[in-house]
Amino acid sequence: MCGIIGILSDEPVALRLVEALRRLEYRGYDSAGVATLEAGGVTRVRAPGKLINLDDKVRAARLESGVGVGHTRWATHGEANEINAHPHASGRVAIVHNGIIENFRDLRLALEARGRRFDTQTDSETIAHLIDEGLTEGLTPRDALLRAVRQLKGAYALAVIVEGEEDLMMGARQGSPLVIGVGRGEMFLGSDALAVGPFTSQVIYLEEGDACVLHRGSRSIFNTAGEEVQRPVTQIDAIAAAVDKGNYRHFMLKEIHEQPDSASRTIAAYVDAIEETVGLPDRPGGGAIDLAKVDRVQIVACGTAYYAGLAAAYWFERIARVPATADIASEFRYRSPVLSPTTLCLFVSQSGETADTRAALDLCRSQGLTTAAVVNVPTSSIAREVDAVFPTLAGTEIGVASTKAFTAQLCALLSVAIALGRHRGAVSRDRERAFARSMMERPRLLSETLKLEAETADIAIDLSRARDVLYLGRGVFYPMALEGALKLKEISYIHAEGYASGELKHGPIALVDDATPVIMVAPADELLDKSLSNLEEVATRRGKVILISTADGVTSAGPSPARTLVVPDCDPLLAPILAVVPLQLLAYAVAVEKGADVDQPRNLAKSVTVE
Ligand code: M6R
Secondary structure, three states, X not given: OOEEEEEEOOOOOHHHHHHHHHHHHHHOOOEEEEEEEEOOEEEEEEEEOOHHHHHHHHHHHOOOOOEEEEEEEOOOOOOOOOOOOOOEEEOOEEEEEEOOEOOHHHHHHHHHHOOOOOOOOOOOHHHHHHHHHHHHOOOOHHHHHHHHHHOOOEOEEEEEXXXXXXXXXXXXXXXXXXXXXXXXOOEEEEOOHHHHOOOOOEEEEOOOOOEEEEEOOEEEEEOOOOOEEOOOOEEOOOOHHHOOOOOOOOHHHHHHHOHHHHHHXXXXXXXXXXXXXXXXXXXXXXXXXXXXXXXXXXXXXXXXXXXHHHHHHHHHHHHHOOOEEEEXXXXXXXXXXXXXXXXEEEXXXXXOOOHHHHHHHHHHHHXXXXXEEEEOOOOOHHHHHOOEEEEOOOXXXXXXXXXXXHHHHHHHHHHHXXXXXXXXXXXXXXHHHHHHHHHHHHHXXXXXXXXXXXXXXXHHHHHOOOOEEEEEEOHHHHHHHHHHHHHHHHHHOOEEEEEEHHHHHHOHHHXXXXXXXXXXXXXXXXXXXXXXXXXXXXXXXXXXXXXXXXXXXXXXXXXXXXXXXXXXXXXXXXXXXXXXXXXXXXXXHHHHHOOOOOOOOOOOOOOOOOO
């Protein structure tokens, strides 16, 4: 949830820490801070709110040290103010932490009973005290760290510096990711590879329970038992360049416009354009599962990724004729799911770090089930833990509101459903060929759909005055209605709900009046007539319907909708990939109209690494 960076160098590190935090701000932006060792003593500079507040303070502070840690926070325990901002310090120690320490109350009471005074309301400060306590008892920094982490219950990724130890930085992880970046005479710690990417291409992914002790020219890694272990060094791509808005006003708008490209890249991983076949990617880790053994698909994900999974459940049943269910990860784990050994457990995640999804994956792995993930970050924890990776090639997504990752997830999931259907004999060779062709048309049709931008901006003027908005969809468009509602609420703060169109009459229709816009997603398919009946039910009650449909659908709807947005005609099974675009554009335009912070909406973070 929070972003962590640590740098050990011969050069001053403060401004580089801030630069790295800029790339991590997507993980949280309630406050930010750095700590360095100035003249041997811990110096902290912290600021509430966005990184820009910290930037000014760090420049003014003229920090000289070659060792320091930085943090950008998504608050869990304690108000989002300067006091609770990381780094936290106690005695000789400063730490930054990502995760949640579940037993912090007990630890804090015990530490207070031993005379320690706490300055903050956070769980994280406990860790600084535990390490400092070890040092005051005469332990080495390494032993003080190892003893401290053994007392922690919950999730943590830590970076630690110690007063008087100019050539030392330490780290530890459990439940939250942490990477070491190995530079030339420099060492880095980061909450993901993106944090250290601009400084070095050599990274080491620490494993669960690992701790590390870094010096400028050497490193040691210890497992949970305190034994020194070796972890492989991985070469990563130059990923720093992705953090650039180009000519766009917001990352979200840029990412919406990148969808023809991101879909094209993703589709190319599954569809052979020459043979017109659809298969699983045959790169390492891509297709390491035996489709012949799959007779059920269990999809698990959160938020937008869950809605992609919900659409995929329709596809797996319709196309591959295999039973499929989609679950919200935070519920799945605790409902004691009954899963057969022939179930493919499929996790969908942009970041590959979402704690709820990872916990569900752990559960399935502990039962020895076959696991696969549709994931956008190939180096993420989820990607590294599943049996097979079905990649989305959306590129780095910075906007907190997921857009291009969602359509890439739809492309990947649809491909997996077709590949599985082909394998099970539910998809004929001719149907596969037709699917391949339709898939290859997606990028062009996405470009066409993006031309709706001006119309959505116009509709957004009225929409931004609404207090509540309803979204309706049937069949595979129902998850799109849910996604449209989520997009609107997360970035414009307008209350929005998605419903299955047929469910409206069972209660939600009571909400319909002339002040509550209803957005119906209904491209022409075999359910169009039923959707249009629902549209009439709304219009009769003075509800203003904005209909998103194909030209046929709009003609059939006649004069009843207040506004229409026409998406290109295509195979209705593939239409969700297009139909979601006007929903993204609408949410974006409403947020802009309301002057909201589009890329960093309040209370949210891009990557939710706490349960
Ligand atoms: O990284 P993930 O795909 O696992 O993230 C899951 C959700 O947190 C994410 O989709 C969230 O709902 C987005 N803010 C939606 O725009």
